Amino acid sequence: MEYKIPIVSFILPTKNRVGKLKNSLDSLFNTCYDKYNFEVLCGVDNDDFDTINFLSQYSTTHPNVKYYEFSEKGYENIYKIQNILATKASGNFLALYTDDAVYTSLNWDLVIKEYLNKFIVLNPMVSHMEHYVRGTYELFPGYMFCILPIVPKKLVELTGRMANNTASDTWISELVFHANIPYIQEDNIILSHFRFDETQNEDHIDDLYYEVESRKQIVKDNFYSDYQTQERIKDIEKIKQYLSSFA
Numbered sequence: 001m002e003y004k005i006p007i008v009s010f011i012l013p014t015k016n017r018v019g020k021l022k023n024s025l026d027s028l029f030n031t032c033y034d035k036y037n038f039e040v041l042c043g044v045d046n047d048d049f050d051t052i053n054f055l056s057q058y059s060t061t062h063p064n065v066k067y068y069e070f071s072e073k074g075y076e077n078i079y080k081i082q083n084i085l086a087t088k089a090s091g092n093f094l095a096l097y098t099d100d101a102v103y104t105s106l107n108w109d110l111v112i113k114e115y116l117n118k119f120i121v122l123n124p125m126v127s128h129m130e131h132y133v134r135g136t137y138e139l140f141p142g143y144m145f146c147i148l149p150i151v152p153k154k155l156v157e158l159t160g161r162m163a164n165n166t167a168s169d170t171w172i173s174e175l176v177f178h179a180n181i182p183y184i185q186e187d188n189i190i191l192s193h194f195r196f197d198e199t200q201n202e203d204h205i206d207d208l209y210y211e212v213e214s215r216k217q218i219v220k221d222n223f224y225s226d227y228q229t230q231e232r233i234k235d236i237e238k239i240k241q242y243l244s245s246f247a
Helices: 020-032 049-061 075-088 106-115 153-161 170-179 198-199 205-223 227-245
Strands: 007-012 037-047 065-068 091-096 099-101 121-126 151-152 182-191
Touching: 007 020, 007 075, 007 227, 020 037, 020 091, 020 099, 037 075, 049 065, 065 075, 065 099, 075 153, 075 170, 091 182, 106 182, 151 153, 153 227, 170 227
Parallel strands: 007 037, 007 091, 037 065, 121 182
Antiparallel strands: 091 151, 099 182, 121 151
């Protein structure tokens, strides 16, 4: 079969959750119109042998699922893995994705296809997200907050990255808001995000609570530092300059 350039590349860091990862991947194949419209790039820790073995087998029957092993570990390094995966992506769009999310709407790939060759950010309809309200950010009324956004690959080409902080969706939301990137809340792309790591594991709820609070502190310390602020400004200005060329 002749190689087909995918419409969208899913960027998917994963660790130690093979069952949920399989559900997440299966959902893409079960709901798409054409499995060759997309690819999935998984990033996995190089000592997570269960996940590596699973992906090695899964990719033999699903060749558009690829995986890469990383020595970078820990929540604070997720964005570094996402950035590397983004440089390897072939799709016109890049979709942030997680192993505790599942796509539920049919033919979502055809919906994305409608926006080909447009510099636009799509915000899918995400259910089971009690900690955010879709389309708004609680601190800034009217702020467009993207959950698992789908972004043009051109954004990565312009800035050299998807994000520069582990809160990747917040980083992209900042770019959308401050650079005035064309943005659509796409109700025809629907997925569920269950947040198993933070809300569904009752066996270790106390440990998880402190881990989650630690993650929040990592995001806060990094995202609002002077360095991070300057990096966001750089990305915003690059995008503004690009958009102004079409004015």
